[in-house]
Amino acid sequence: MKFAVVLEQGPSSWGAYVPDLPGCIATGATEEEVVRLIQEAVEFHIEGMKLEGYEIPQPTSRVSFVEIAA
Numbered sequence: 001m002k003f004a005v006v007l008e009q010g011p012s013s014w015g016a017y018v019p020d021l022p023g024c025i026a027t028g029a030t031e032e033e034v035v036r037l038i039q040e041a042v043e044f045h046i047e048g049m050k051l052e053g054y055e056i057p058q059p060t061s062r063v064s065f066v067e068i069a070a
Helices: 031-051
Strands: 006-009 014-017 025-028
Touching: 006 031, 014 031, 025 031
Parallel strands: none
Antiparallel strands: 006 014, 014 025
């Protein structure tokens, strides 16, 4: 499964969340760290859902970019 992840750079850290898995978030000092941590968070989140008997949602979110003249 491939889930879309949103990365956000804050003033002093990075954050990440998964739109298709509400509550699945991570923060880290660098972009590389937050990517590693969100992957672990997704795995942990899905493992917990399975243990609780929840159905794992199919990924439906997509990511795209638009470019505009600044």
